[in-house]
Amino acid sequence: MAPLISEFRSTITQNEKLFQRIKTVYQATKKTPLEADKQRVVDLVYKSFEMNGAELSPENKEQYAAIAKELSSLYTDFSNNVLHDEENYITYLSDQQLGGLPEGFVKSAAAIAQANGHEGEYAITNTRSSIDPFLTYSTERELRKQVWTNFYSRGDNGDEFDNNKLIAEILRLRREKVELLGYSNYAEWRLQDRMAKTPENAINLMEAVWPAALARVAEEVADMQALAGNEITIEPWDYRFYAELVRKDKYDLDSDEVKQYLQLDKLTEAMQYVAGRLFDFEFTPVTDGSVPVFHEDVKVWEVTNKNTRENVGLWYLDPYARSGKRSGAWATTYRSHTTFDGKKNVLASNNSNFVKPAEGEALLVSWDDATTFFHEFGHALHFFSSNVKYPTLNSGWWRDYTEFQSQLLERWLATDEVISNFLVHNEDGRPHAG
Ligand SMILES: [Zn+2]
Structure with missing residues (x-):
């Protein structure tokens, strides 16, 4: 779909009549400024048209659109190659190759191997949540080398899924695209509306x-x-x-000892506690099936304002790795807040790739993963806290500034309130003494 979407976008940004109207409004506001939020919308819309070739000559526009379309395909190919190499470089271990590995990890590795038709073996999948614990604990140096190499060679294996040529092509096309607009390099174009502002x-x-x-x-x-x-x-x-x-x-x-206090369910409760403490949000699980989900592992909570009882939105959590799912951890919205055309509540989602625990086992995560979990939830809280009339303003912040509030939220993991109440041992339910 990516090339089709790219073409569709180009027909909007290159619509001459539409752009002339936007430009007329924009120039009028230079003489008579609007209220702050309206002005911001006008500036953002004008800038995004201008940055995407609205002022080019007809033949340059055509070239610009062709490059944008080709780039969108290359980006998709790039991600698909990475995903291919994540899914096709699984390392299977035998009973003799488990030295140093924690029990919970071994159990889930056995469950994944079984699910992949390798009964009696143990699967180290080519994703961060799987390789991290393996590389931390395994005493098998040769296997560590193999697992490490698989992960860091994603898209770099000299086969049909290799990304090296794509990278060169992407860099060449990006430069060509922004040169049409009069920029000397892609970084200059990309950073103008980011916090750094310039490549220098x-x-x-x-x-x-x-x-x-x-x-x-x-x-x-x-x-x-x-x-x-x-x-x-x-x-x-x-x-x-x-x-x-x-x-x-x-x-x-001992990281494994620390892990015993980091259960995903408890961390989820802790984040919701912090959201209540800081933003008056209350999370109620939706378990009656009234909200459709795209996979049975996805859980949903209704988010309400504690004081006004007003519905803020729905929070989706999709915690586990599975085949076909993009790796890493991220937050996204299916719908953002706006009051422009009637008030819309927020549909926000957190996604991660934890290795699903064996039946009946608690999912224990590393301190790093717990930090990331809080970080991504910070993005979701940003979505839920939105209070804008115009939808454009939901993405109207400086794109990289959004990491600031997420990094602040990470700090809440290490607070006494969270540690004493939620970081409890998975077996006896007690916080760590001292
Ligand atoms: Zn982030």
Whole structure:
């Protein structure tokens, strides 16, 4: 569908009559500004037409639309190749290859192997939630190398699913596209309405951070090497394994012990508690089937304002990895708030790729995954907190600024309120002493 949607978009941004009307309104507001929110809508709409070629000559418009269409296909091919390599590089382990792996992980690996027709084996799928624990705990160095290589070679295997040529083609077309608009490179075009504003600002920030980050990596690897001794040289597939040993050795911290306090269901409750505390949102599970879902694993809550009892929207949670699902974690809206054409409530969704636990087992996640879970929920809260008349203003923030509130929400995971009430041991239900 991507090329068709791209073509459809181009017919709108390149509609000469429509753009002349927008331009007339825009120029009139330069003399007589509108109320702040209306003005913002006018500025955003005008800018997006201009950025997408509304002012080009007819033949440049045609070329612009052709490039946009081709790019949309290439982006889709790129993602499909990554997904292909995630789904087709599963590492199966035998009973003899489970050294160091936590029991819960082994159980879910067995369940996935069975579901894939590999009864009696254990599946390490090529996704972050599966490779992370494996690389952290497995004592099988050769297998760590294989699992690491599979993951970091997604789209880079020299076969028909290889992305290298696509990347070169995407970069070439992006440049060609923005040169039509008079920009000297794609970064200049892309960053003009992002917080960095210019490529120079972005590079300056990165170069300020880079040497410090590299120096810290060198320190960490030196600690790992000291524990590993002279037998091996620490390689990328050893990082997580030895980082865990360093944590135990230096700080007496055991990630698997921490994990015992991080149950996905409890974390979900904790997030909803925080949302109530900060934004007066109340979450009520919808279990009567009145809200259709696209997969049986998807859970739904009704979100209400505690004080006014007003319906704010629905929150969908799709927690588990499954075949065909994009990897990683993200938040999205199926519908955003607006009052323009009658008040619409928000349909927001959080999506992650946790490995589904074996029947009857609690889903325990790492501290990093718990942080990400809170982070993505921060985006959902942003959607639920929207209070705009014009739908355009829901996406009218600086695209990257939206990470700010999410990063603030992450901090709530480590608060006493959350730790004492929700981070309880999965077996005895108690918070950690001390
Ligand atoms: Zn984010």
